[in-house]
Amino acid sequence: MSDISHLVQFLFSGITVGSVYALIAVSLVIVYKVSQLICFAQGEFFVFGALTMTTLVSKGVPVPLAFFLSIIIAMVLGALIQQVLIRPMKNTSVGALIVMTIAISLALRGLALLIWGRESHVLPPFSRGEPIQILGAALQLQILWIVGITAVVLLLIWFFFEKTPAGIAMRACAENPYGASLMGINTQRTTLFAWAWGSGIGALAGMAVAPMLFTQYTSGIMPMVKGFIAMSIGGLGSIVGSVIAGLLLGLVESYTIGLISSKFSDTIVFALLMAVLVFRPNGLFSRS
Amino acid sequence: MEKNGHILTISGVTKTFDGVRALDDVSFSIRSGDIKALIGPNGAGKTTLLNAVSGLNPPTNGSVLLEGRDVVGLRTDQIASLGMSRTFQLIRLFTINNATVLDNVLLGAHMHLKPTLFGTIFLRRKIKRQEREITQKAMDLLKLVGLEKDAHAFPGELSFGNQRLLELARALMTDPKMLLLDEPASGLNDTEVEEFTRLLMTIKQQGITILIVEHNMKLVMNIADDIVVLDFGRKLAEGPPSAICANPDVIQAYLGVQSTECGVPL
Amino acid sequence: MNTLKRYWWLILLAAIAVYPVIGKPSPYRSGLLIFAGIYIILAVGLDLLMGYTGQISVGHAAFFAVGAYTSGILTAKYGFSPSAAMGVGVVFSATLAFLTGRPVLALKEYYLAMATLAFNEIVVTLIIGFEGLTGGASGLRDIPPFTIFGFSLLNHLHYYYFVWTVVVLVIASALAVVRSPFGRALIAIHSDEQAARSFGVNCAKYKTRAYMLAAVYASIAGSLFAHYMGFIAPDDFGILTSINLLVMLFLGGIGTIFGPALGALFLKLLPEITYQFQDYELLINGIILIVVLVFFPRGLFGIFTALRNKIVPRMGK
Numbered sequence A: 001m002s003d004i005s006h007l008v009q010f011l012f013s014g015i016t017v018g019s020v021y022a023l024i025a026v027s028l029v030i031v032y033k034v035s036q037l038i039c040f041a042q043g044e045f046f047v048f049g050a051l052t053m054t055t056l057v058s059k060g061v062p063v064p065l066a067f068f069l070s071i072i073i074a075m076v077l078g079a080l081i082q083q084v085l086i087r088p089m090k091n092t093s094v095g096a097l098i099v100m101t102i103a104i105s106l107a108l109r110g111l112a113l114l115i116w117g118r119e120s121h122v123l124p125p126f127s128r129g130e131p132i133q134i135l136g137a138a139l140q141l142q143i144l145w146i147v148g149i150t151a152v153v154l155l156l157i158w159f160f161f162e163k164t165p166a167g168i169a170m171r172a173c174a175e176n177p178y179g180a181s182l183m184g185i186n187t188q189r190t191t192l193f194a195w196a197w198g199s200g201i202g203a204l205a206g207m208a209v210a211p212m213l214f215t216q217y218t219s220g221i222m223p224m225v226k227g228f229i230a231m232s233i234g235g236l237g238s239i240v241g242s243v244i245a246g247l248l249l250g251l252v253e254s255y256t257i258g259l260i261s262s263k264f265s266d267t268i269v270f271a272l273l274m275a276v277l278v279f280r281p282n283g284l285f286s287r288s
Numbered sequence B: 001m002e003k004n005g006h007i008l009t010i011s012g013v014t015k016t017f018d019g020v021r022a023l024d025d026v027s028f029s030i031r032s033g034d035i036k037a038l039i040g041p042n043g044a045g046k047t048t049l050l051n052a053v054s055g056l057n058p059p060t061n062g063s064v065l066l067e068g069r070d071v072v073g074l075r076t077d078q079i080a081s082l083g084m085s086r087t088f089q090l091i092r093l094f095t096i097n098n099a100t101v102l103d104n105v106l107l108g109a110h111m112h113l114k115p116t117l118f119g120t121i122f123l124r125r126k127i128k129r130q131e132r133e134i135t136q137k138a139m140d141l142l143k144l145v146g147l148e149k150d151a152h153a154f155p156g157e158l159s160f161g162n163q164r165l166l167e168l169a170r171a172l173m174t175d176p177k178m179l180l181l182d183e184p185a186s187g188l189n190d191t192e193v194e195e196f197t198r199l200l201m202t203i204k205q206q207g208i209t210i211l212i213v214e215h216n217m218k219l220v221m222n223i224a225d226d227i228v229v230l231d232f233g234r235k236l237a238e239g240p241p242s243a244i245c246a247n248p249d250v251i252q253a254y255l256g257v258q259s260t261e262c263g264v265p266l
Numbered sequence C: 001m002n003t004l005k006r007y008w009w010l011i012l013l014a015a016i017a018v019y020p021v022i023g024k025p026s027p028y029r030s031g032l033l034i035f036a037g038i039y040i041i042l043a044v045g046l047d048l049l050m051g052y053t054g055q056i057s058v059g060h061a062a063f064f065a066v067g068a069y070t071s072g073i074l075t076a077k078y079g080f081s082p083s084a085a086m087g088v089g090v091v092f093s094a095t096l097a098f099l100t101g102r103p104v105l106a107l108k109e110y111y112l113a114m115a116t117l118a119f120n121e122i123v124v125t126l127i128i129g130f131e132g133l134t135g136g137a138s139g140l141r142d143i144p145p146f147t148i149f150g151f152s153l154l155n156h157l158h159y160y161y162f163v164w165t166v167v168v169l170v171i172a173s174a175l176a177v178v179r180s181p182f183g184r185a186l187i188a189i190h191s192d193e194q195a196a197r198s199f200g201v202n203c204a205k206y207k208t209r210a211y212m213l214a215a216v217y218a219s220i221a222g223s224l225f226a227h228y229m230g231f232i233a234p235d236d237f238g239i240l241t242s243i244n245l246l247v248m249l250f251l252g253g254i255g256t257i258f259g260p261a262l263g264a265l266f267l268k269l270l271p272e273i274t275y276q277f278q279d280y281e282l283l284i285n286g287i288i289l290i291v292v293l294v295f296f297p298r299g300l301f302g303i304f305t306a307l308r309n310k311i312v313p314r315m316g317k
Helices: A003-035 A042-058 A063-089 A094-116 A141-163 A165-175 A177-182 A187-212 A221-233 A239-260 A265-279 B046-054 B076-081 B101-107 B117-122 B124-145 B160-172 B190-205 B217-223 B241-246 B248-263 C002-023 C027-052 C061-078 C082-105 C109-129 C156-178 C181-191 C193-198 C203-229 C239-252 C258-295 C299-311
Strands: A132-134 A137-139 B006-017 B020-031 B035-039 B061-066 B084-086 B178-182 B209-213 B226-231 B234-239
Touching: A003 A042, A003 A137, A003 A141, A003 A165, A003 A187, A003 A221, A003 A239, A042 A063, A042 A094, A042 A187, A042 A221, A063 A094, A063 A187, A063 C258, A094 C109, A094 C239, A094 C258, A137 A141, A141 A165, A141 A187, A141 A239, A165 A177, A165 A187, A221 A239, A221 A265, A221 C109, A221 C239, A239 A265, A265 C082, A265 C109, B006 B046, B006 B209, B020 B046, B020 B061, B020 B209, B020 B226, B035 B046, B035 B217, B046 B076, B046 B084, B046 B178, B046 B209, B076 B084, B076 C193, B084 B160, B101 B124, B101 B160, B101 C181, B117 B124, B117 C156, B117 C181, B117 C203, B124 B160, B124 B190, B124 C181, B160 B178, B160 B190, B190 B209, B190 B217, B217 B241, B226 B241, B226 B248, B234 B241, B234 B248, B241 B248, C002 C027, C002 C156, C027 C156, C027 C181, C027 C203, C027 C239, C027 C258, C061 C082, C061 C109, C061 C203, C061 C239, C082 C109, C082 C203, C109 C239, C156 C181, C156 C203, C156 C258, C181 C193, C181 C203, C193 C203, C239 C258, C239 C299, C258 C299
Parallel strands: B020 B234, B035 B209, B035 B226, B084 B178, B178 B209
Antiparallel strands: A132 A137, B006 B020, B006 B061, B226 B234
């Protein structure tokens, strides 16, 4: 392979990984916007999405149906968690809330262990076919799926927040919950809705990369951490910021692994995060 | 040091928030040992001025001389250690980890103890002795404000008025030269205001200079040696109570209906 | 009764001291108790930082790692005596906490959580990366046993007494800190940073001091861990360990010193009960924690004190 083909290959893997980070970051941001809460259990939805779909497909359920069923299951799970476990914790400290979501993630991980065991599972690619050759680099078809799904999700989110009454209500809730409730917006329902969305998108991220990963019950931890990073670099509450940060993170990772060192790529990523937090606490893309 | 007998001299203090001038070139000074009142309509910049003086929110421009030393640019805790203490308009007591009323007052001694980690762990005897001494002093102060029975209660269990008194005791615990009080009498009933007036006079007799922001004009007229009136971030007038009462600008801008209170100055 | 209330800790000490003699624990059980002791040291330090000073850390295991690897590397590769290596680890951890404390602790809530998490990962990835020194992902072997005054700790019993002696010292010093003017300043910072500043508390300095003390405890815990195990690997010090510490804090009752100690003891002894259904352990941990958070926000220690107050009626103050 030539140098250029290497660079292109790194670009592909960077965009793939970056899309996943972006999706997870967006799922975190949606929940954060309405609940002012970062849910440490988001990585578990990633795992549940991937493994539910794998199981369904292996049982002979057609791929499209399995796809939607898995998303719906994750959404119901997320809404349920919000309703039963998060809602009663309204007036507690940030620390207690963080630990609550950690508790939920432990329980979900434990549940995943019971359902799917300790082994890894692979989902067949969404469509068969040879990788496309571009400038000497191989582009797997699943990457197109991943990028396509990410794009569609982001478009839907944009449309939802900008054009639909429910989305505008959700934005109002995020900006001023009290004012929103005065205006007759049902903040509880909106919050529930946001959790369902967030969980669904988290699951989607897992499903999209499931054909390229060996997913097991602990697989949610690293994607979740990277999603956090993207979210923090993008500014905690910004969807656009975290999408850009997610893609950027994927690219930085891919190129440092490829060109500099695979050993220290995570060191660099986390050092970058610390630098952003210390020097630009409102996110890399914030004004002023 | 106490040049002209002035303990605090504020000159040209300006504070802008996003281009809006909350304080506009405010200057005045306070004689050592005086009670100076800062009055004016809501939003005139009174709390902003206190925050600028105490360093919580430093001024954009101007100087604040405490005993001749410019404190603008110093950290809040450094300014406090120079002998400036305060109470808050919205009560801010320490309530976490079951901190008691007594604990709140004891914290006032922090700047004199400056506890170190080493001393805390390895010089237990010294710490214990210190603790006995300051506890005695804290109890005396609680007695002064009438809260000695509540020493081991939690601040949240006190009435609103008593929480304000607790804030005062905490501020006195620092041995301040200068005390900034932000609406200390709001929410007190008439009897409590009277007791509070006597308390302020006692504090004054100890030689502590007081800058007080207050809406209760009766209290202000009773205790203030001198008054500054703020309006829209500017100094509108300054002078002894009788002069302020007679000032037509002040009556128009602020006193208006309240001017009956001025009928009985001092 | 009053004397009982005053000197109950003597009973606790006696119980710790005589347990191995009377209980004759198996090596497995002593091992659990030794791990529990090490985690108590970590949790108590984190409680100073989080429960008292109010600064969230999702990266406390970083200092656990620094202590363990300093001890491991210096004794296994450079022939240092274990106590000297532990001392170097303590100095190193305290310096690291001092240098990172100011910028990191200027952050709040989630930003602070993220920064501490990042710090933890940086330390772990550096350990994995510098294979030549640390043994990388496969771990560092052949760490000699601990020696004090020429006496080697050779069996579980020795380690049990040594670790629990350190536990007692750590708890005693932590209590000394929180029940002092120093601790009052920390609580003031936790309650209201601006107000604390108005009373002369140099918040950045005191936060950093609390962070340094927690780091020192964690470093000591790391050294003990390294010598007891004889083998350490990066997995023991990742953010999952840090998260486990948070769980211990809230499970036991944050901001009470004894609570987090109880939480650590409970979580580390739990395998004793749950080992028969291994695959359920994670789920059980999660559910226990959820139940505690929802129904007993003051944790196990809160339940304990409530029970004590019921049995022993409240003494007059």
